[in-house]
Amino acid sequence: MIATLFLTFIILLILEAPVSFSLLISTVVSMFFFSDIDLFAIVVKMFRASSNFSLIAVPFFILAGGFMDSGGISRRLVTFASNIIGHIRGGLANASVMAAMFFAGLSGAAAADTAAVGSLLIPAMKRKGYGKDIATSVMATAGSIGIVIPPSIPMIILGVTASISIGGMFMGGIIPGILIGVSLMAVNIIYTKIRKIDPEPRASFREMLRSFADSFLALFTVVIIVGGITAGIFTATEASVIAALYAFIIGFFVYKELTFKDLPHVLVKSALTTGVVVLTIAAAASFGWVLAAEQIPSQIANFLVSLTDNRWILLILINILFLVLGTFLDPSAIIIIVVPIIWPVVQELGVHPIHFGVMAIVNMAVGQCTPPVGVALFVASGISGAKLSDMMGTYLRYLGAMVLVLLFVTFIPALSLWIPELTGYIK
Numbered sequence: 001m002i003a004t005l006f007l008t009f010i011i012l013l014i015l016e017a018p019v020s021f022s023l024l025i026s027t028v029v030s031m032f033f034f035s036d037i038d039l040f041a042i043v044v045k046m047f048r049a050s051s052n053f054s055l056i057a058v059p060f061f062i063l064a065g066g067f068m069d070s071g072g073i074s075r076r077l078v079t080f081a082s083n084i085i086g087h088i089r090g091g092l093a094n095a096s097v098m099a100a101m102f103f104a105g106l107s108g109a110a111a112a113d114t115a116a117v118g119s120l121l122i123p124a125m126k127r128k129g130y131g132k133d134i135a136t137s138v139m140a141t142a143g144s145i146g147i148v149i150p151p152s153i154p155m156i157i158l159g160v161t162a163s164i165s166i167g168g169m170f171m172g173g174i175i176p177g178i179l180i181g182v183s184l185m186a187v188n189i190i191y192t193k194i195r196k197i198d199p200e201p202r203a204s205f206r207e208m209l210r211s212f213a214d215s216f217l218a219l220f221t222v223v224i225i226v227g228g229i230t231a232g233i234f235t236a237t238e239a240s241v242i243a244a245l246y247a248f249i250i251g252f253f254v255y256k257e258l259t260f261k262d263l264p265h266v267l268v269k270s271a272l273t274t275g276v277v278v279l280t281i282a283a284a285a286s287f288g289w290v291l292a293a294e295q296i297p298s299q300i301a302n303f304l305v306s307l308t309d310n311r312w313i314l315l316i317l318i319n320i321l322f323l324v325l326g327t328f329l330d331p332s333a334i335i336i337i338v339v340p341i342i343w344p345v346v347q348e349l350g351v352h353p354i355h356f357g358v359m360a361i362v363n364m365a366v367g368q369c370t371p372p373v374g375v376a377l378f379v380a381s382g383i384s385g386a387k388l389s390d391m392m393g394t395y396l397r398y399l400g401a402m403v404l405v406l407l408f409v410t411f412i413p414a415l416s417l418w419i420p421e422l423t424g425y426i427k
Helices: 001-016 019-034 040-049 053-070 073-085 093-108 108-130 131-148 154-161 166-172 172-196 207-229 237-252 262-293 296-307 311-326 331-348 353-367 375-384 387-409 414-422
Strands: none
Touching: 001 019, 001 053, 001 207, 019 040, 019 093, 019 262, 019 331, 040 262, 053 073, 053 154, 053 237, 053 262, 073 093, 073 108, 073 207, 073 237, 093 108, 093 172, 093 207, 108 131, 108 375, 131 154, 131 166, 131 172, 131 353, 131 375, 131 387, 154 166, 154 237, 154 331, 154 353, 154 414, 166 172, 166 207, 166 237, 166 353, 166 414, 172 353, 172 387, 172 414, 207 237, 262 331, 296 311, 296 331, 311 331, 311 353, 311 387, 331 353, 375 387, 387 414
């Protein structure tokens, strides 16, 4: 049964079927031929997996990102970021990273982050002479920060799956997200120095002040989301609704760039994206149910324990597993299928839940820009028109910077636990 399950799944992925359909079809095929259980049980499992209250945050954060993009918020963030650091060596590339970090605090999704910022700054970098390889590499890796800096849709899914504090992971992702941004900026500085690309002209103090004032309401969204959750005013789920409402009010009534004509497009796009995410969660839950019925999780857990009882070596093995899976699976699928398998083992070795959760999300951020299924990579390359073969040498250096941060997060728990301790999520 398990051989059929995985063989069908792999064949469907090779045929480029969507991950959600690959998971669901392989589950149905294996159960149809090797199980006496009514197939209707799959529907029940899918319904239960997708009806968790905390998952309501997913569509609302996606909707918030749509309102921000159509309402001119992302454009203002880009302008502000460019005025702050555009004159430093690395210029527009560093501005792209900073803008992605700003937008990460609003959208919670790598694809939305990459598309919103990349559509504005990738063409600008190409005109400035950065080349398609740098422009695409910067934006693909910077866009993946969207799932590390709060709010984060994968963190919500992970929190629901493993019963880890979502607010605690939100707080824990702040420092790692900033470290990823700084590491990418360091690579930008090295590349632009080698290629002799001049930075942007220094913005005047008045221009910086104007752009800050223009983007202040957009930046205040981060304060509302993070501050509200930290202060216990509302939960992460409630924060998603407030973020969507706030983004609509700012875009429609204040900036007046979001119009009634835009609403159908934003709503339909958000609904389609939500459908993809939730279907993947539901399909992965049924897939994981079959694995659990065949006792695969306990076998894998026993295998990992047999290899080592050293927590650090185990975390390295888990990171390698996540990195491999991240090349062809969406974070939602990895979380639903794999985390329940390895989480009991990690707990036994005394790894803090928030540390594990943040490490897993940073790992999946790398997967968001790793071929063949790296969504951030293909959004960025779609905007730039770059071929993967022409940019791989440059791209690997940016990926290397992200992997270095992943190692820091893995071996220095304080990077993900310090802020949760300060904010009371760790007693």
